[in-house]
Amino acid sequence: MNRILSGIQPTHKMHLGNYLGAVRNWVALQDSFQTLYCVVDLHALTQPQEPEALRAQTRELAAVLLASGIDPARSIVFVQSQVTAHSELAWLFACMTPLGWLNRMTQFKDKAGKNRDKAGLGLYAYPVLMAADILIYRATHVPVGEDQKQHLELTREIAGSFNHRYGVEFFPLPEPQIMGTATRVMSLRDGTSKMSKSDSSDYSRINMTDDADAIALKFRKARTDPEPLPTETAGLAERPEANNLVNIYAALTHKTPQDVLGEFGGTPFSTFKGALTDVAVATLAPIAGEMNRLLGDPGYVDGVLRDGGEKARALAAETLAGVQDIVGLLKP
Ligand code: TYM
Numbered sequence: 273m274n275r276i277l278s279g280i281q282p283t284h285k286m287h288l289g290n291y292l293g294a295v296r297n298w299v300a301l302q303d304s305f306q307t308l309y310c311v312v313d314l315h316a317l318t319q320p321q322e323p324e325a326l327r328a329q330t331r332e333l334a335a336v337l338l339a340s341g342i343d344p345a346r347s348i349v350f351v352q353s354q355v356t357a358h359s360e361l362a363w364l365f366a367c368m369t370p371l372g373w374l375n376r377m378t379q380f381k382d383k384a385g386k387n388r389d390k391a392g393l394g395l396y397a398y399p400v401l402m403a404a405d406i407l408i409y410r411a412t413h414v415p416v417g418e419d420q421k422q423h424l425e426l427t428r429e430i431a432g433s434f435n436h437r438y439g440v441e442f443f444p445l446p447e448p449q450i451m452g453t454a455t456r457v458m459s460l461r462d463g464t465s466k467m468s469k470s471d472s473s474d475y476s477r478i479n480m481t482d483d484a485d486a487i488a489l490k491f492r493k494a495r496t497d498p499e500p501l502p503t504e505t506a507g508l509a510e511r512p513e514a515n516n517l518v519n520i521y522a523a524l525t526h527k528t529p530q531d532v533l534g535e536f537g538g539t540p541f542s543t544f545k546g547a548l549t550d551v552a553v554a555t556l557a558p559i560a561g562e563m564n565r566l567l568g569d570p571g572y573v574d575g576v577l578r579d580g581g582e583k584a585r586a587l588a589a590e591t592l593a594g595v596q597d598i599v600g601l602l603k604p
Contacts, residue, residue: 274304274305274306274412274413275305275306275307275308275409275410275411275412275413276298276301276305276306276307276308276411276412276413276414276415276449277308277309277310277405277406277409277411277414277446278294278298278308278309278310278414278415278416279309279310279311279312279315279352279402279405280294280295280309280310280311280312280333280337281311281312281313281315281316281469282311282312282313282316282326282329282330282332282333283316283319283321283329283469283470284329284469284470285329285332285469285479285480285481286333286336286469286479286480287467287468287469287477287478287479287480288457288467288477288478288479288480288520288552288556289417289454289456289457289466289467289468289477290417290469290480291340291480291559292452292454292457292520292523292524293416293417293418293452293454293455293456293457294415294416294417295336295337295340295342296340296341296452297415297449297451297452298337298342298347298415299340299341299342301413301415301449302342302343302346302347303346305413307346307347307348308347308348308350308409308411308584308587309337309342309347309348309349309350310349310350310351310352310355310405310584311330311333311334311337311350311351311352312352312402312405313326313330313351313352313353314352314353314358314359314401315352315398315401315402316329317394318383318392318394318395318398319383319395319470330351331567331570331573331574331577332563332567334349334351334573334576334577335563335566335567335573336480336481336559336563337349338562338563338566338573338576339559339560339561339562339563339565339566340480340559344576344579344580348580348583348584348587349576349577349580350577350580350581350583350584351577351581352405354577354581354584354585355408355581355584355585355588357408357585357588357589357591357592358401358404358405358408358588359401359404360592361404361407361408361591361592361595362397362400362401362403362404364595364599365400365403365404365407365430365434366397366400368430368433368434368437369400369426369430373426373429374396374397374399374400374426376422377399377422377423377426378422379398379399379419379422379423380395380396380398380399383395384396399423399426399427400430402423402427403423403426403427403430403431406424406427406446407427407430407431407443407446407591408587408588408591408592409584409587409588409591410442410443410444410591411444411446412444412446412447413446413447413449414427414446414447414448414449415448415449415450415451416448416449416450417450417455417456417457418450418455418456419456419466420448421448421450424446424448427446428445428446431443431444431445431446432445438598438599440598442594442595442598452523453519453522453523453528453529454519454520454522454523457516457519457520457523458512458513458516459471459476459477460475460476460477460478460490460491460493460494460495460516461473461475461476461494461495462476462495462513463495463511463512463513463514463515463516464512475490475493475494477490478490478491478552478556480556480559480560480563481560481563482556482560483557483560484549484553484557487549487552487553487556488549488553491517491545491548491549491552492545492549494513494517494545495513496513496514496517496541496545497511497513497514499511499514500537500538500539500540500541501514501518501533501536501537501538501539501540501541501544502514502533502537503533503534503537503538504530504533504537505529505530505533507533508529508533514541515529517541517544517545517548518532518533518536520548520552521536521544521547521548521551524548524551524552524555525551
């Protein structure tokens with residue numbers, strides 16, 4: 273059966289970009305794949321984290337995933353660090369990943385900034401751990417937002433190179449699933465940069481836990497231009513902020529951007545932002561409500577994660593044993 277693995281980092285809070293670009297698709301795919309979804313706490317450690325905050329954010333993120341519709345009866349939901357085989361496989365992959373491949377990764381360049389000598393080895397090796405997250409389950413499909421495309425290309429290269437080196441067909445080459453009209457949701461303050469958990473301004477993003485007033489305020493303050501909305505999508509080409517808001521509306525209502533412009537073309541942003549607030553609140557309020565209910569019962573969330581970890585460990589152990597055998601590690 274085709275198998276899905278995807279993950280999300282417990283850094284800061286989950287935002288609308290994570291939801292529309294990834295998590296909403298994870299929910300939809302539960303019926304047609306065997307699905308594994310993990311909170312990737314080891315990836316979060318590539319940047320400094322406060323220990324208690326990391327623990328709380330990990331549980332909180334698991335609760336948002338469940339509240340968004342990830343169903344523990346159909347999906348294995350777990351925390352990355354609770355399945356140690358991810359790290360073990362990452363080492364084996366690290367030994368066969370040329371530096372040249374890692375040097376191409378734009379996310380490392382962006383995150384390390386100018387002072388590359390000060391960046392940690394973990395940040396540099398991050399895509400190798402991500403490849404291990406996916407391949408330890410021999411996942412065939414990986415639903416992600418567009419920003420993860422390059423990491424998935426690297427995952428395919430690592431899988432192919434392992435198979436080639438050892439003359440086996442052990443790992444599948446996983447397919448990225450980049451789906452919908454919101455594969456790259458942009459910042460509300462700057463339509464040319466991605467909506468991100470790490471942006472210093474909270475006005476740049478809609479968090480899954482924002483209430484109706486906060487959502488209304490953030491959309492009201494969202495940067496736009498003085499023109500009314502165009503009637504055709506071609507008119508969005510040079511207007512990144514307008515394009516972003518139209519795409520968000522389209523994704524939230526399951527319409528095409530052209531349909532949205534059919535409805536709102538010619539209207540001023542003030543009108544459109546009000547409608548956008550309404551559809552965002554209609555989607556997010558029930559999720560936030562369910563999340564608060566779940567956080568009132570941390571024992572339940574921890575139980576789901578414990579159970580998911582157990583199932584994930586069993587699947588991962590099988591792959592790891594196979595890999596250890598192939599590369600020539602002596603069995604106990
Ligand atoms: P992370 O935690 O940054 O994001 C989680 C998911 O949300 C998507 N996403 C977006 N989609 C649309 N618009 C945006 N502005 C936006 N921002 C984030 C991401 O593409 C992602 O799908 N490296 C990954 C985590 C990871 C992973 C994995 C993913 C670790 N191991 C294995 C898949 C498979 C990351 O940092 O995602």
